Amino acid sequence: MRIFVFLLSTLLGTHALALDLENGEEINEVCAGCHGEFGQGGKQGKYPRLAGLPAAYLAEQLRLFRARQRPNLAMVEHVDERQMPDEDIADISAWLARIQLPTTLPPVDTQAPGFDAYARLMAAKRVVQIGQAPGDTARGRRLYRRECASCHGRHGEGKARKAIPPLAGQYTAYLWRQVKLFLNHRRIHDPDDPDEELLADFSKEEIRDIFAYVSTLDD
Ligand code: HEC
């Protein structure tokens, strides 16, 4: 399949990377054990949501895990060179980036003829709705707009082309763990300016308020 896509893109003169989404879906069977069948994440952010994150961002994180430049004990065995060559990284990243998860389940009449309880259950599994995090959302909004929106987007949607992840729709507990990694210099926040510590000037309360606001962005 990959070879076919590659030939086709060569013939058409496009420079698009030859992606194999079926391979991506297959790889996801391993990831699903922790991140969920649809990349929805789980255990309240022990496992982050992956669905809908920018492909370039996902790929970069997988390369960082593989190079042991971003700590992740849970994933180490799944990302060594043999398990995760660059082609696989491209395929799984593209596959996950395409998944859109709803934040609400549309109302249905469970008594109506033709109601499909199984389909309903499957649909419910795809819903990711971040619970309201504690803090002052009004102050968080002001701080977010001034200090974070230029990179993470006005509505927390991230910037796919620049490989900047969304913060909206991501689990609060997971975001907090990343703040600690940034502050402990175990993860680099801004790869374009690695020495810049973007979060060091904020108090814990300010970050709490920002995340309180961010947790409302997917409502
Ligand atoms: C054994 C559990 C486990 C498995 C299997 C697993 N992961 Fe993870 N993954 C984690 C944990 C835990 C984290 C969060 C690490 C942290 O908090 O810094 C994570 C983080 C990530 C991140 C970073 C997300 C972000 O927003 O930066 C990506 C990308 C990722 N995993 C991709 C994958 C892919 C792709 C697979 C399948 C090949 C996979 N993971 C398999 C446990 C797992």
Ligand code: HEC
């Ligand atoms: C100069 C651009 C820039 C600014 C400003 C910025 N960030 Fe980021 N942020 C990034 C980039 C780039 C990444 C991804 C880092 C990587 O590739 O590993 C990131 C990642 C994160 C993550 C981890 C997300 C994940 O899925 O793992 C958190 C949490 C975060 N930023 C919080 C914030 C907060 C809160 C603010 C405002 C106080 C902020 N950032 C301001 C560029 C920025």
